[in-house]
Amino acid sequence: MDMDERKKKILQAIIQDYITSAEPVGSRTIARKYNLGVSAATIRNEMFDLEMLGFLEQPHTSAGRVPSARGYRFYVDCLLQPTEISSEEKKIVQGWFQDKMSDVDQIFQSTAKVLSRITHNVTLVMASRQMTSKLKYIRFLPLDDYRAIMIVVTDTGQIENCIYSKPVSATLDDLNLIAEKLTHYLSGIPLSDISMQMIDKLHESIVDDVELYRVAFRSLTKSFHKQQLYKGGTMELLNKPEFKDVDKAKNLFTLLEEQDLVANLLMGDEGAHNKKVSVRIGDEANLSSINDCSIIEATFSDDNVVLGKIAVLGPTRMEYAKIIGLLDFMKQHLQYILEHYHDNQ
Structure with missing residues (x-):
């Protein structure tokens, strides 16, 4: 215009x-x-x-x-011209992470906390559970004559399950034998490191039935693709004039407690992967609870593989220039930290 x-x-x-x-x-x-x-x-x-x-x-x-x-x-x-993050804010970010590198899960939680500390808004980090967990064990439970439930438990206590359509000839004992052998070979390995190539190499050691084996593994990988969500600064909303209205604040707090809704919200901007930082304002987010809010988000990746998103959610009266510059820096900093973390494992 x-x-x-x-x-x-x-x-x-x-x-x-x-x-x-x-x-x-x-x-x-x-x-x-x-x-x-x-x-x-x-x-x-x-x-x-x-x-x-x-x-x-x-x-x-x-x-x-x-x-x-x-x-x-x-x-x-x-x-708008994005504001470059100040040297003081860079020190806050780098100092915050310095002693919080014990595991990937802690890195993401620290990202959410330091972002909320600087922006005074709600911050969200969504990452693939492949990055944050190691496999602990796999088990099958009976469902009916044609299906079983595959249970995948990680070292962080996450329990994922998916429906497995089993071949007619396969018994629950057959499936749990595969589960025991997969657990033996894969326990303790980060989910992000488990690949089809790795599984193919294990095939002969686990079962003769190639199709039974591959169907089991496809079920296993389905459980890897769910997202883990980390939040920071939720209580910051209460300090905003826009949320003095108790009902408005309650609606947003309720939304933030619904992990699936928040995950869908962050995955809703299909074009975000091609942008440095994307901004959705008001009803562009397609959620009635946040019509008076904006979401600024950045996608972080490794070798063009999307690993997750970092986002700031707050009233439309946001410091867009500052937050866009901050998220661009945080995205690059987080990618560097993850590379450094994996190099030292």
């Missing part, structure tokens, strides 16, 4: 002021605080035009204006 430079500068000033103050912004405030070279009356006229275009809204109780979701979208896409 075409917008002249003066309107752009006024919209940018209003959004920056509102992000800082959480108060509706008037023309006199913009004229006094920002050197735009135009009078308060001219700014007032431009603000009226911006409201007519859908970039600003006027709360009923105030003469000032606040940005709309459309205004934030234009700001993020066309006006």
